[in-house]
């Protein structure tokens with residue numbers, strides 16, 4: 001059993017002070033009844049907690065959507081550099097979350113953090129081909145011939161063959177959407193390089209059924225809704 005304020009603050013959405021206000025205002029329901037106080041004990045795995053009638057995915061595992069900013073490492077800890085875990089509240093940081101897959105230090109966009117090892121494994125398994133969509137900004141435009149090469153499977157400079165991938169040039173081709181079904185080291189940068197174009201900026205937009213919430217500023221995060229958790233689970 002956990003205190004209600006600890007549980008709600010652990011979602012990263014409210015500070016303990018804000019939780020106190022929410023409870024005082026009667027906006028927090030536990031199993032359908034207004035919470036008695038912030039010290040009320042709830043069972044994270046079994047109690048149904050709602051704030052403003054919205055059910056919270058507080059039970060069991062934790063799933064966080066982070067808008068990763070550029071310049072931060074997709075790692076749990078590093079002695080010298082800031083990691084994505086350093087962006088989370090202390091309550092969330094203590095939960096032992098880890099990033100599901102990596103984005104390069106200079107890449108940005110959707111990063112899922114969780115303590116659900118099974119879901120992470122399924123999302124990343126090469127056998128399941130979960131698609132990831134990225135927006136890329138390029139120094140030289142890519143076009144129809146590059147699109148065909150991506151669809152056929154790019155062979156990287158070191159001879160590695162990539163799976164067929166999607167390339168959708170936008171505007172004059174200096175921007176594009178790239179869809180991958182695997183995750184090799186610096187894959188998009190190397191695929192674009194093999195077509196004579198350098199990636200200037202790279203942003204992940206989606207991963208499977210999960211799409212970056214564009215209201216999240218770089219560095220901001222929120223818990224997944226129950227609906228999002230269900231959606232990513234069911235598609236893989």
Ligand code: URA
Pocket residue numbers: 102103104105107185186187188189190202
């Ligand atoms: N491809 C890359 O080159 N970098 C990323 O961060 C993700 C995909």
